[in-house]
Amino acid sequence: xxxxxxxxxxxxxxxxxxxxxxxxxxxxxxxxxxxxxxxxxxxxxxxxxxxxxxxxxxxxxxxxxxxxxxxxxxxxxxxxxxxxxxxxxxxxxxxxxxxxxxxxxxxxxxxxxxxxxxxxxxxxxxxxxxxxxxxxxxxxxxxxxxxxxxxxxxxxxxxxxxxxxxxxxxxxxxxxxxxxxxxxxxxxxxxxxxxxxxxxxxxxxxxxxxxxxxxxxxxxxxxxxxxxxxxxxxxxxxxxxxxxxxxxxxxxxxxxxxxxxxxxxxxxxxxxxxxxxxxxxxxxxxxxxxxxxxxxxxxxxxxxxxxxxxxxxxxxxxxxxxxxxxxxxxxxxxxxxxxxxxxxxxxxxxxxx
Amino acid sequence: xxxxxxxxxxxxxxxxxxxxxxxxxxxxxxxxxxxxxxxxxxxxxxxxxxxxxxxxxxxxxxxxxxxxxxxxxxxxxxxxxxxxxxxxxxxxxxxxxxxxxxxxxxxxxxxxxxxxxxxxxxxxxxxxxxxxxxxxxxxxxxxxxxxxxxxxxxxxxxxxxxxxxxxxxxxxxxxxxxxxxxxxxxxxxxxxxxxxxxxxxxxxxxxxxxxxxxxxxxxxxxxxxxxxxxxxxxxxxxxxxxxxxxxxxxxxxxxxxxxxxxxxxxxxxxxxxxxxxxxxxxxxxxxxxxxxxxxxxxxxxxxxxxxxxxxxxxxxxxxxxxxxxxxxxxxxxxxxxxxxxxxxxxxxxxxxx
Numbered sequence: 001x002x003x004x005x006x007x008x009x010x011x012x013x014x015x016x017x018x019x020x021x022x023x024x025x026x027x028x029x030x031x032x033x034x035x036x037x038x039x040x041x042x043x044x045x046x047x048x049x050x051x052x053x054x055x056x057x058x059x060x061x062x063x064x065x066x067x068x069x070x071x072x073x074x075x076x077x078x079x080x081x082x083x084x085x086x087x088x089x090x091x092x093x094x095x096x097x098x099x100x101x102x103x104x105x106x107x108x109x110x111x112x113x114x115x116x117x118x119x120x121x122x123x124x125x126x127x128x129x130x131x132x133x134x135x136x137x138x139x140x141x142x143x144x145x146x147x148x149x150x151x152x153x154x155x156x157x158x159x160x161x162x163x164x165x166x167x168x169x170x171x172x173x174x175x176x177x178x179x180x181x182x183x184x185x186x187x188x189x190x191x192x193x194x195x196x197x198x199x200x201x202x203x204x205x206x207x208x209x210x211x212x213x214x215x216x217x218x219x220x221x222x223x224x225x226x227x228x229x230x231x232x233x234x235x236x237x238x239x240x241x242x243x244x245x246x247x248x249x250x251x252x253x254x255x256x257x258x259x260x261x262x263x264x265x266x267x268x269x270x271x272x273x274x275x276x277x278x279x280x281x282x283x284x285x286x287x288x289x290x291x292x293x294x295x296x297x298x299x300x301x302x303x304x305x306x307x308x309x310x311x312x313x314x315x316x317x318x319x320x321x322x323x324x325x326x327x328x329x330x331x332x333x334x335x336x337x338x339x340x341x342x343x344x345x346x347x348x349x350x351x352x353x
Numbered sequence: 354x355x356x357x358x359x360x361x362x363x364x365x366x367x368x369x370x371x372x373x374x375x376x377x378x379x380x381x382x383x384x385x386x387x388x389x390x391x392x393x394x395x396x397x398x399x400x401x402x403x404x405x406x407x408x409x410x411x412x413x414x415x416x417x418x419x420x421x422x423x424x425x426x427x428x429x430x431x432x433x434x435x436x437x438x439x440x441x442x443x444x445x446x447x448x449x450x451x452x453x454x455x456x457x458x459x460x461x462x463x464x465x466x467x468x469x470x471x472x473x474x475x476x477x478x479x480x481x482x483x484x485x486x487x488x489x490x491x492x493x494x495x496x497x498x499x500x501x502x503x504x505x506x507x508x509x510x511x512x513x514x515x516x517x518x519x520x521x522x523x524x525x526x527x528x529x530x531x532x533x534x535x536x537x538x539x540x541x542x543x544x545x546x547x548x549x550x551x552x553x554x555x556x557x558x559x560x561x562x563x564x565x566x567x568x569x570x571x572x573x574x575x576x577x578x579x580x581x582x583x584x585x586x587x588x589x590x591x592x593x594x595x596x597x598x599x600x601x602x603x604x605x606x607x608x609x610x611x612x613x614x615x616x617x618x619x620x621x622x623x624x625x626x627x628x629x630x631x632x633x634x635x636x637x638x639x640x641x642x643x644x645x646x647x648x649x650x651x652x653x654x655x656x657x658x659x660x661x662x663x664x665x666x667x668x669x670x671x672x673x674x675x676x677x678x679x680x681x682x683x684x685x686x687x688x689x690x691x692x693x694x695x696x697x698x699x700x701x702x703x704x705x706x
Contacts, residue, residue: 145583149576158584182698223502226621230498231511234614256702261587268579345535349609
């Protein structure tokens with residue numbers, strides 16, 4: 001039996017307590033300052049209000065002030081915060097994590113500097129650790145197509161545990177594996193993280209065709225816009241694979257769960273797709289952001305802002321060509337400059353001959 | 354202005370008459386013996402009954418007995434029949450096609466011999482041509498994510514014209530290109546045809562998760578089975594790419610329109626997905642075939658039968674390993690041996706470690 005301490009009590013972190021506790025492990029779930037109500041709810045009723053499910057008995061919920069107790073003696077230290085909390089989480093974990101622990105991250109995304117250099121979030125988090133501590137633990141992450149609630153209700157889910165240390169990956173995978181939670185491992189840590197971060201870009205794009213149909217009032221017509229969506233998906237997949245090469249992942253990691261599979265599930269629905277749908281309907285993105293979806297966490301939009309924003313400096317430096325990543329560049333124009341919907345199909349799939 | 358003669362008046366062939374005639378070209382649309390009512394309808398009312406749309410004036414519809422007149426002097430000879438009619442179409446076209454014509458094929462699929470050798474349908478069709486005639490024309494095909502009705506109603510559609518002769522491809526692409534019908538070209542003829550044929554296998558698989566949800570009476574639950582579908586899609590994409598290598602296509606053709614994009618649109622709905630849904634609900638495939646969907650053309654199921662059936666002899670001959678193509682092999686068990694739904698996730702994505 002192992003003890004897993006998790007910082008962040010969002011739906012994904014909490015969903016992962018199901019396979020863990022069903023395998024007999026103990027989970028200490030620590031809320032961030034934004035999770036106070038969630039933790040109180042779990043402490044009093046056992047119910048996670050956003051998941052709308054009762055967590056298993058072996059989950060012990062802690063408010064943030066009790067984080068030290070929760071992490072004391074843990075075998076695994078997990079970061080369950082989303083990409084917006086990565087700096088805060090890095091700071092906290094640098095205090096909570098102890099040598100020998102296995103760090104497991106579900107936070108996904110990238111950050112960029114002014115020159116367009118892109119950094120994966122585990123790298124960002126590691127900056128808060130002093131060198132000795134950083135090297136005295138192992139770093140791993142969970143990627144792949146995984147809607148949190150589906151894990152919690154025991155629907156089959158296939159994921160990859162990625163990291164540099166195969167032994168840690170095997171240990172961690174073993175803690176989580178059940179008959180519905182299927183775990184593969186990969187030592188292409190960078191590639192897996194690149195897929196996880198860039199697929200969010202294209203979730204926003206997946207909503208545009210549906211919005212366009214609504215704008216035309218054709219959403220109930222016999223013929224909808226599957227061809228449009230498929231072309232956008234195909235270009236998204238092509239760019240995801242190009243990001244893999246550009247940022248140092250293995251090309252084959254763009255296949256299967258960490259790339260295409262994850263992009264598929266992210267495109268099937270959710271907040272980023274909804275934001276794209278509004279834009280497809282003809283609403284400027286700034287209005288979606290400031291009014292229709294005010295306060296809603298949009299990791300896909302953030303990915304477009306960060307990664308899309310890095311493309312211009314990378315082009316200026318000659319690292320990429322102006323015709324590379326046309327879809328990501330166009331999505332950046334939508335979210336930063338309120339560009340109207342006019343999909344640049346002719347720029348897709350390499351030069352059109 | 355060019356003249357395009359098309360054999361077969363199904364929905365895809367007829368949909369393609371829209372961009373052609375809007376570009377000022379003349380289309381002679383010849384029905385097969387199965388299309389008599391369609392041709393009569395177009396001749397009398399202009400309406401294609403299955404598309405439920407009026408075709409443009411520049412389309413002239415011919416019954417099969419007038420095929421020779423229709424093909425006389427045509428610049429382009431198209432095969433618009435489906436994969437079940439490939440031998441018949443080969444025989445007919447061998448008589449109708451004249452030297453110098455550009456042959457353009459929308460029939461997709463494969464055939465296998467007893468040793469598991471797989472042949473693309475353009476190859477099968479070419480067998481009916483004598484060597485001189487075969488070499489006096491050029492051979493091209495249309496592939497990519499394209500639902501026929503969407504083309505007909507002018508929804509954006511991105512496709513690839515594939516063939517060995519770039520000049521013919523450029524000529525053909527130019528005949529079809531409009532502001533909604535976007536055409537790329539590729540000289541990886543084999544790769545494009547492999548993608549077009551194998552993607553149908555995985556359309557059937559795309560229905561299984563939805564069927565399973567129905568069986569569990571959970572289709573209206575908050576948490577459905579996107580994770581399941583994404584894992585199946587990811588494995589399908591992985592196998593499509595492997596088929597590309599196995600059968601002599603370029604690996605990169607598995608990206609974008611000819612591979613992932615086409616698989617995406619085929620998985621979004623249609624008859625093959627529906628057949629998979631029934632099996633997911635727990636109905637043996639033989640009952641789906643002989644009763645629920647009796648007489649319905651299922652090209653995906655046929656692809657599983659042909660390509661899936663070739664995997665065993667290919668394995669025996671040592672061409673592939675027993676652990677290759679686990680999803681395709683399992684789908685073959687479903688459609689040939691009424692295997693119940695029990696997705697072999699653990700066999701996916703290479704060996705599970």
